[in-house]
Amino acid sequence: NYPELKGKVAVITGSSKGLGRAIGERYAKEGMNVVLNYRSSEKEMEEVIRGIEAGGGKAVAVKGDVSEEGLAEKMIEKAISEFGKMDLFVNNAGVQVEAKTHEMEFDNWKQIIDVNLNGTFLGVRAALKYFVEHEIEGNIINMSSVHEVIPRPGYTHYAASKGGVKMFTKSVALEYAPNHIRVNAIAPGAIDTPINEETMNDPEDKEGLEALIPSHAIGKPEQIAAVAAWLASDESSYVTGTTIFADGGLSLYPSFGPENK
Template sequence: MNSQNFAGKTALVTGSSIGIGRAAAISLAKRGASVVVNYRSQPEKAAEVVETIEKSGGKAIAVQGDVSDLAAVQNLVEQAVAKFGSLDVAVSNAAYSDRQRYFEADLEGFRRTIDVTMWGAFHLLHAATQQMLEQGNGGAITLVSSPHAFIPAPKAMAYNMSKAAIDHMAKTAAIEVAEFGIRVNICQPGWTDTPGERKFASEETLQSSGAKIPLGRLGTPEEMGEAIAYLCDPENSYMTGATLLVDGGISLPWWGNRGSAAPG
């Protein structure tokens, strides 16, 4: 990938103070994009991402905003344009998840998962598209989904529902805005070694479970950031409505896992 393919372009990445969003913001900045680093509740982490980008010669600002609020997302877009002059790339990465069986779930957490993960993606898609249409130069939007979109992982119904909705959302949007030169694609990261995973599992569990994935480990945020940048890259201008699965083989049939025999 050309290191300056995003020169002169502005990218907005939601939920980019940590994890996959952080890696995506840095990957885009390394390729020349000016980046809006969005965070909800960790300003110090967002400031660290901005500092990392600036130390590498890039440009970035941090902007607070809860993506479940459409007005807050519209403000993110406005801040991007006010600071850097345009919005050319948008990455919906922010997500939330509680893990409980649906019939025992705290419905406040259940709704919060959908509000952030599904509606947050729609809010960015909506606001970014409107700005790109106004500019008239096309653009690239990537929605970060998950194998949860098609694997019914237990204790994650709200998250599963949200990611499945994101996939249809992106594909429908891709059809509706193709004539305007706006590309909408999907990235499906598999099990990735991020701070958020510590909410559900210990380090020991993550390592032992990662060893059972066909490729023998969890993915890294940097690998997912590279995949997101790939989908947004102008060189890949014939890709829209596409799904890029980056999961180390975790979604392969169970007999594909290490140590398992094929049936039959």
């Protein structure tokens, strides 16, 4: 636990399930007040909030789509009206759809870039505006992926969006380092969340995925939330402009591993 997080206020996009939810729950356990976000699943969102409140935490939610201008500002306004301030903005919302590139609809490409990359820009811009105007030494975390470095056939738009998140994160970190605003990314490997539901429900696919990961373990959302807690804490106070990989070794060129010798 990080005692300095108590009373801090975090905004987390796409947090009705999966990694965003796990991060919200972990932050609430740290005593942070959280502003969550859902696009359509109101019931799921209410359950998450009830769970956090049952544990003694404080959480509120804002409905909206991260690819639309205005949501990030609305979430920050909610943080201020409910909790008096905002210390940390987590751009977590993300989507993926499989498609061969030569058959990919332009709308499909645009949707992925819109949510994963444009959504991250909109969140980062709103957070920076708030931090700069109030001279706050704020903190921003962007959810990237191992696919910011590992090419991903069948999901080239996804890989392009995460590659974009990587360089955007680094560039923003450099631009705002003099303001002592930290900007980092997390690159999860394969984590057991609804985004991977199909794979997790198919024993053969699941086994194939486990075989691909050097540690042979699919990650748990809590393991990513732990990285998000550390990045939020003062323990990472000198860390900015970097991506923390939490992937069981997936980005280490597994085909060179001892089992393939």
